[in-house]
Amino acid sequence: MAQPQGAAQPRIVAIGGAVTEILFALGLGDRVVAVDQTSRYPAAARRLPDVGYARALSPEGVLSVGPTLILAMEGAGPPSTMEVLKQASVPVVVIPDGHDREAVLRKIAAVAKAVGAEEKGRALSAEVSDDFAALDAMVKALPERPRAVFVLSASGGAAVVGGSDTSADAILKLAGLTNAMAQIKGFKPALDEAAMSAEPEAVVVMSGGGQVLDAATVFALPAFAGTPAARDERLVALPGSYLLGFGPRTPRAARDLAAALHPGAKLPELRARSWSAEPDQ
Structure with a gap:
């Protein structure tokens, strides 16, 4: 969905924490005008208007912020709300959900495609893939599985x-x-x-x-x-x-969890990334 030269930047409503994280990691946080309650990172997302819980949205709440594009994680709803949004004049792109390395990379690719930022998406995917590879090497070396x-x-x-x-x-x-x-x-x-x-x-x-x-x-x-x-x-x-x-920080979360429960392993930190430098809360 590349923007024609001179066209106004899209006003994006991001529904789903991973969707929001990906948009900010792509450097497109300035295009996000509202988020759902699961969008907690980065801090800038928490300062945006909140359209409600991802699975209990109202069409009026989502449309009230004047979006020109809605990116919603698969499973957002209820179905009746999603039907109303899809029938409105605002494009709705549903991002496939999932809970493994491949799913995270699919989310990045889908979000990047939806906003016409495929090149940035490929660069982000490469960094996240490297993080998963480093995590995998750490985990394989662990002596036990508590x-x-x-x-x-x-x-x-x-x-x-x-x-x-x-x-x-x-x-x-x-x-x-x-x-x-x-x-x-x-x-x-x-x-x-x-x-x-x-x-x-x-x-x-x-x-x-x-x-x-x-x-x-x-x-x-x-x-x-x-x-x-x-x-x-x-x-x-x-x-x-x-x-x-x-979302993109999943390998870091898994690394931190592994380090906490394998205290003797002294796991190294993953490589610093600009999009994960901010502390969470």
């Missing part, structure tokens, strides 16, 4: 954990960890007996965005009170969009 469980939330004494076929499962694998709750599919409440028998050695949670899961809260839950993770008080918290966003 058993970890990702806890999404906890209320009423029950923990919702990330099983197989989830972004949580994918990031654990990228970090050289074994998902202790892989027998569950999706994000679901963990039965106390199943969680204890899985014997996780560590618990991973999200920080920021109103998350309040700390070690005292998690290890007081019956599901984890008697586990090796509770005994050693091994809990790692990383920003949610960083950990589960599967």
